[in-house]
Amino acid sequence: MTISASIPAAVIAMGITRIIFKKNSILESNMVQTIGSAGESVAAGAIFTMPALFLWAKEGLINQPSLLSISLITLCGAILGVLFMIPLRNSIIVQEHGILPYPEAQACAEVLLAGEKKGSDAKAVFSGMAIATLLISTILLKVSGDTGAHGMVSAITIGSIICVIAAIAGDTSQDLKTGYILGATPKKQQIGELVGAIISALTIGGVLILLDSAWGFGSKELAAPQATLMKLVTEGVMNGNLPWSYVFIGAACTVLFELLGLPSLAVAIGIYLPIELTAPIMLGGVLRRLMDKKNKTQSSESSKGVLFCSGLIAGEGLMGVLLAILTVAGVADKIGLGANIPAGVRLAGSVILLVVLVTLIVCHNCSAKNEKAE
Incomplete structure (x- = not known):
């Protein structure tokens, strides 16, 4: 993907x-x-x-x-x-x-x-x-x-x-x-x-x-x-x-999804991709739905959301390139990246990162509210 x-x-x-x-x-x-x-x-x-x-x-x-x-x-x-x-x-x-x-x-x-x-x-x-x-x-x-x-x-x-x-x-x-x-x-x-x-x-x-x-x-x-x-x-x-029977069953399901108003391509991607990719996509969709209900798709809030998501995409892309370079160069194993990191350390790092991200989001929202009040 x-x-x-x-x-x-x-x-x-x-x-x-x-x-x-x-x-x-x-x-x-x-x-x-x-x-x-x-x-x-x-x-x-x-x-x-x-x-x-x-x-x-x-x-x-x-x-x-x-x-x-x-x-x-x-x-x-x-x-x-x-x-x-x-x-x-x-x-x-x-x-x-x-x-x-x-x-x-x-x-x-x-x-x-x-x-x-x-x-x-x-x-x-x-x-x-x-x-x-x-x-x-x-x-x-x-x-x-x-x-x-x-x-x-x-x-x-x-x-x-x-x-x-x-x-x-x-x-x-x-x-x-x-x-x-x-x-x-x-x-x-x-x-x-x-x-x-x-x-x-x-x-x-x-x-x-x-x-x-x-x-x-x-x-x-x-x-x-x-x-x-x-x-x-x-x-x-x-x-x-x-197995052509499965192909035809999939085609029939596509027609059914379209008649029900469901995006057939999105359903197919959800079935096809592994769970580690589809689960975050579903989480993002739920968050977007909740934010749309809360803000009623105000233009200013929508723009900030686009910028925030753009930052996530940019960060993932840049980190992916960096990790690939380290892996191909043989540096990742030497400094203990990836599978060499103990499970407990990985979990602790994930929790710390989550706390930092939540703190940054809360601080940003408070700052935005203060600017709007002024």
Whole structure:
């Protein structure tokens, strides 16, 4: 599961432009986050599907994917995704302004606007598209006689390209919406999207190979559930043992959910993702519901909530990058991070962190009430 990197990239962009370059231009910060988030989207599209190739390589069905092949597949999807979104900007961003929500674009714009004021105010559809593409492409390849390992690799290649296209297209729409809100130049943003997408496509292969060498896809440390699902779907169709009854039952449930007014995609994600991811999502949804009832969605309170959640997303993204660097560098084991920390110490640290966070929230709310009273 990933969340768009636009928000963490916006936070980093403000730090780069203000601290390093001694500037405070909201449009420059927006350009930096556009390039950064484009890279994340390409990486997400690739890592959702292409580890299936490494899993087959471990089973001896195919050779280890090369850096060149991974880069070319990702590059094809990245460029096509950006180019497909350029002619759609006017129809789905400009003309639909105020109708289509674009939540990540709105949150990113809030972060950048708060940063320009010196801090005074301071979701995965494409994986579903990849599964549908895999089903269709694998069936067509099997019908055409392209079966076996070659057919499965071809299906994953097609699915990877479509997944990257969907991921970068979605990110491009969010970034262009952010730029539209802030008054950025669309052409410059689109060039930035291409730059970020191309750089990410050329480097993601090395990252995947490094991760596979360090932990191995399919292991406890690197489970890769999306790629495992892609692998199982492809093998099931090619070998003729895919339980189609479950697929049709799922499709029927989708129709039922939609008739009942329930978001079928959200239900599917809740069933599909592990409990350690779905439980915090449910908690966040409950908190949002309670806050909406309390504040009646006042604009000022909504803006503060967006900024608070943006900070959580940015913090998680930055800490994830830091921990990954420490792990790959071999520093994590030496300083006792992760599993090497005793359970009691982990629990105590979590309690202390929770107390600190609650204290900060209470202090902030008291300060906000005092400012409102004045």
